[in-house]
Amino acid sequence: MKTFALFLEKLLLTPSRNQKIAYMVQYFREAPDPDRGYALAVLTGGLSLQNVKPKLLKDIVLEKIDEELFQMSYDYVGDLAETIALIWPDHGGKALPTLSGLIDELASVAPDKLPTIIAGHLSGATATERWAIIKLATGNLRIGVSARLAKTALAEFGGKTLDEIEHLWHGMECPYLDLFAWLDGRAEAPQVHRHRMFHPLMLAHALDEEKDLGGMNPADWQAEWKWDGIRVQLGLGEGEKAMYSRTGDNIAHSFPDLMKTLNGRAVLDGELLAGRGFEPMSFNALQQRLNRKKPGQQMQRDYPVFVRLYDMLFDGDEDIRGLPLHERRVRLERWLAANPNPQMDISSILSFHSWQELAEIRVRGAEEQGHEGLMLKRRDSVYKQGRPKGLWFKWKRDALLIDAILMYAQRGHGKRSSYYSDYTFGVWKGNDIVPVGKAYFGFTDEELRELDRWVRNHTVERFGPVREVEKQLVFEVAFDSVQPSTRHKAGLALRFPRINRIRWDKPAQQADTLENVGKFVRQ
Amino acid sequence: MDILRHDLYIGPAGAYIDPHFPVEKALITHAHGDHAIRGHKHVLATQDTIGIMKQRYGEDAAKSWQPVAYGEKTKLGSLTVSFHPAGHILGSAQILLESPKQRIVVSGDYKRGFDAGIAAFEPVPCDIFVTEATFGLPVFQHPDPLAEAQKLAHSLAKFQQQSHLIAVYALGKAQRLISLLRAAGYDAPIYLHGAMVGMCNYYQQRGVELGDLRRPVDASKEELKGALVLAPPSALKEVWSRRFSDPITGMASGWMTVKQRVRQRGIELPLVISDHADWNELTQTIRDTDAAEVWVTHGREDALVHWCRKSGLAAKPLRLQGRDEEEEAA
Ligand SMILES: [Zn+2]
Ligand SMILES: [Zn+2]
Numbered sequence: 001m002k003t004f005a006l007f008l009e010k011l012l013l014t015p016s017r018n019q020k021i022a023y024m025v026q027y028f029r030e031a032p033d034p035d036r037g038y039a040l041a042v043l044t045g046g047l048s049l050q051n052v053k054p055k056l057l058k059d060i061v062l063e064k065i066d067e068e069l070f071q072m073s074y075d076y077v078g079d080l081a082e083t084i085a086l087i088w089p090d091h092g093g094k095a096l097p098t099l100s101g102l103i104d105e106l107a108s109v110a111p112d113k114l115p116t117i118i119a120g121h122l123s124g125a126t127a128t129e130r131w132a133i134i135k136l137a138t139g140n141l142r143i144g145v146s147a148r149l150a151k152t153a154l155a156e157f158g159g160k161t162l163d164e165i166e167h168l169w170h171g172m173e174c175p176y177l178d179l180f181a182w183l184d185g186r187a188e189a190p191q192v193h194r195h196r197m198f199h200p201l202m203l204a205h206a207l208d209e210e211k212d213l214g215g216m217n218p219a220d221w222q223a224e225w226k227w228d229g230i231r232v233q234l235g236l237g238e239g240e241k242a243m244y245s246r247t248g249d250n251i252a253h254s255f256p257d258l259m260k261t262l263n264g265r266a267v268l269d270g271e272l273l274a275g276r277g278f279e280p281m282s283f284n285a286l287q288q289r290l291n292r293k294k295p296g297q298q299m300q301r302d303y304p305v306f307v308r309l310y311d312m313l314f315d316g317d318e319d320i321r322g323l324p325l326h327e328r329r330v331r332l333e334r335w336l337a338a339n340p341n342p343q344m345d346i347s348s349i350l351s352f353h354s355w356q357e358l359a360e361i362r363v364r365g366a367e368e369q370g371h372e373g374l375m376l377k378r379r380d381s382v383y384k385q386g387r388p389k390g391l392w393f394k395w396k397r398d399a400l401l402i403d404a405i406l407m408y409a410q411r412g413h414g415k416r417s418s419y420y421s422d423y424t425f426g427v428w429k430g431n432d433i434v435p436v437g438k439a440y441f442g443f444t445d446e447e448l449r450e451l452d453r454w455v456r457n458h459t460v461e462r463f464g465p466v467r468e469v470e471k472q473l474v475f476e477v478a479f480d481s482v483q484p485s486t487r488h489k490a491g492l493a494l495r496f497p498r499i500n501r502i503r504w505d506k507p508a509q510q511a512d513t514l515e516n517v518g519k520f521v522r523q
Numbered sequence: 524m525d526i527l528r529h530d531l532y533i534g535p536a537g538a539y540i541d542p543h544f545p546v547e548k549a550l551i552t553h554a555h556g557d558h559a560i561r562g563h564k565h566v567l568a569t570q571d572t573i574g575i576m577k578q579r580y581g582e583d584a585a586k587s588w589q590p591v592a593y594g595e596k597t598k599l600g601s602l603t604v605s606f607h608p609a610g611h612i613l614g615s616a617q618i619l620l621e622s623p624k625q626r627i628v629v630s631g632d633y634k635r636g637f638d639a640g641i642a643a644f645e646p647v648p649c650d651i652f653v654t655e656a657t658f659g660l661p662v663f664q665h666p667d668p669l670a671e672a673q674k675l676a677h678s679l680a681k682f683q684q685q686s687h688l689i690a691v692y693a694l695g696k697a698q699r700l701i702s703l704l705r706a707a708g709y710d711a712p713i714y715l716h717g718a719m720v721g722m723c724n725y726y727q728q729r730g731v732e733l734g735d736l737r738r739p740v741d742a743s744k745e746e747l748k749g750a751l752v753l754a755p756p757s758a759l760k761e762v763w764s765r766r767f768s769d770p771i772t773g774m775a776s777g778w779m780t781v782k783q784r785v786r787q788r789g790i791e792l793p794l795v796i797s798d799h800a801d802w803n804e805l806t807q808t809i810r811d812t813d814a815a816e817v818w819v820t821h822g823r824e825d826a827l828v829h830w831c832r833k834s835g836l837a838a839k840p841l842r843l844q845g846r847d848e849e850e851e852a853a
Contacts, residue, residue: 009782010791012782012786013782013785013786013790013791013792013793014791015789015791019791065661066829066830066833068829069660069661069826069829069830070661072660072823072825072826072829073660073661073662073826076660076662076781076823077662077781077783078783079783082781082782082783083662086662086663086664086780086781087661087662087664089661089664091664126666127664127666127780131782
């Protein structure tokens with residue numbers, strides 16, 4: 001880390017382009033693997049530690065320094081990284097980890113441990129080392145070296161042309177061991193085979209509606225069905241094809257019928273499903289195939305498979321995991337158009353404008369098509385291995401049902417404004433009925449007309465657009481959860497309620513009680 | 524009547540400390556241009572301060588000179604005055620003003636770190652401490668000066684084809700850098716810009732070992748390759764510096780702490796070597812003097828005043844004009 005810090009400082013302070021190149025060449029010559037590879041990734045912007053935010057650093061330093069003194073210093077210095085590096089009051093002179101050791105540590109440490117780890121290193125470092133650590137951690141170098149200049153230095157170091165470097169570049173990965181071996185003259189030019197390796201998958205968190213949805217803006221999110229097959233990664237290129245399970249096992253041999261149709265060059269993420277004409281069969285059907293190492297002809301005919309694509313990691317040899325999801329999606333669509341395949345399609349994006357609307361879509365999908373839930377992915381999410389926080393969610397079906405009694409009906413909006421399509425319903429509390437929720441009707445026009453007629457014929461009283469009706473008709477109401485609520489007379493509120501069915505057959509006396517509903521309240 | 528006014532006029536003695544306009548009677552802390560000017564009638568200072576003033580401004584820079592030794596007590600009106608080592612440059616002193624009721628120390632410029640041949644700073648207990656604050660922000664924490672000198676020696680060893688052109692102030696910093704380099708084991712000749720020569724001679728006459736010093740005009744182009752050349756900051760951009768082919772430019776100063784500033788000045792090799800106290804030395808020194816009241820003459824006084832007040836001390840900024848921090852011997 002010491003060498004790297006001095007190297008970074010020299011790059012910052014050297015105005016001359018040639019001198020910068022000379023310093024980089026010298027560094028590549030003298031620094032060991034894998035440090036020089038990490039340094040190269042840093043210089044080319046291919047490395048960022050996204051969990052170290054300037055705010056975090058400021059919080060750490062304010063535990064040690066008077067806030068007013070810090071602010072005066074920041075005003076004077078003008079650069080946060082440098083202010084913190086200089087103002088840090090402890091100078092332990094402890095040995096720092098190597099560059100690669102430090103990066104690995106910062107990238108993998110649990111977020112709650114991060115402040116202590118960083119503070120420890122800052123205390124062990126000199127001012128210039130601190131400056132380098134903070135620059136590194138925040139990814140904001142500002143040292144006047146472009147990725148292109150770094151590659152130019154790399155070419156000069158290895159006696160190659162910049163073109164040769166650029167050609168290989170997208171196939172290379174930090175810490176660039178093959179690349180340096182070639183530039184050192186110890187090995188042949190590295191072969192680029194992105195598809196020959198398994199790249200760990202990006203996984204989703206389970207959505208906690210209460211905690212997560214509130215802070216999420218629907219416009220930022222892409223929704224898809226959660227398909228009920230197995231997650232696979234396809235590595236395609238040069239006549240070689242691999243299909244990896246989510247644990248990285250190559251399962252291609254079990255699916256010769258699928259593999260022989262695959263073409264093109266890419267690394268793709270998708271769901272393996274059993275089905276014909278892109279109509280998924282049950283998971284059971286897929287299970288038949290998964291059990292067979294070598295499926296016979298009969299098996300292949302009875303349980304054909306296809307892949308429904310979600311995402312793209314490499315477009316050709318280009319690593320696009322750092323692009324936002326919406327851009328990867330465009331790449332994926334373009335790629336499939338160029339490599340059409342009868343056993344491959346793309347998971348479609350669901351259109352929605354509010355979480356309420358999406359909740360209804362989710363329930364309908366569950367009931368009409370048996371979907372097990374939805375995937376929500378931030379439109380700007382990069383493809384990050386593991387289970388990064390706050391980027392992808394799965395929203396599984398877990399609807400709860402009660403029988404409630406229709407109490408009031410209200411005219412709807414838009415094309416439904418002539419119908420009573422907005423309903424308040426309640427449950428028994430002793431001999432009274434107390435309202436527990438309100439929902440729109442989500443079924444066919446035929447049913448809506450029938451219900452509208454019932455409302456008009458059973459009106460007890462009218463308040464403007466609202467009619468109170470006789471307490472006779474039972475709705476089966478689905479909802480996601482029940483929360484205690486002081487705003488409602490019942491003392492609780494249903495979350496995302498929707499009317500599932502009209503129980504023309506059910507007498508109101510058999511509707512649920514408030515006590516029953518209360519049992520759904522999550523502890 | 525107060526002993527000392529905020530413009531550092533000593534009422535009971537009818538004298539000023541470090542005035543930047545000619546006066547009848549001046550007490551001079553040290554010979555830097557922002558503290559010592561020509562044209563006073565009577566000057567009271569240490570022998571080295573007087574010696575340097577005479578060398579720079581001429582024998583007639585003052586009408587009469589009164590040299591005092593460190594610790595020697597002099598009666599001035601109703602006060603007793605004495606000079607105490609400040610550790611800043613050769614001859615630099617803090618001035619203690621004593622009345623039966625009060626002790627006031629005016630620090631001038633000072634540092635706490637080692638400087639070969641310079642009497643080390645001595646904390647003087649007092650009621651009011653008048654301090655500088657050139658580096659009065661907690662971001663200024665000067666590193667070990669010997670390590671900084673080794674950085675230069677290392678660069679000289681590594682880039683033997685390039686001259687190293689290092690900007691230093693002629694009085695104090697130049698001699699300190701040379702001493703440090705010698706301590707770091709660098710024994711090659713060191714080349715001096717003309718502006719450096721007089722002061723280096725003076726230091727050598729006073730017994731400070733500086734080793735083999737030469738003038739670049741006397742050297743061949745070949746000799747200057749890979750050589751170390753010291754020049755005042757202003758010479759870096761002048762025609763004078765063009766005789767060195769492809770030099771590495773550096774500067775030795777406390778201002779070299781902030782990298783973005785270093786970059787703006789076009790300095791490639793910053794050496795954080797300062798003859799002024801850094802933040803930790805300033806606050807430590809204030810504690811050491813045990814003063815209940817602190818006046819801050821010049822520099823980043825707001826932060827130091829804030830610190831004093833938070834530490835329970837009375838403090839005020841004097842905002843003295845004419846103290847030049849950026850270009851002088853910081
Ligand atoms: Zn001075
Ligand atoms: Zn000064």
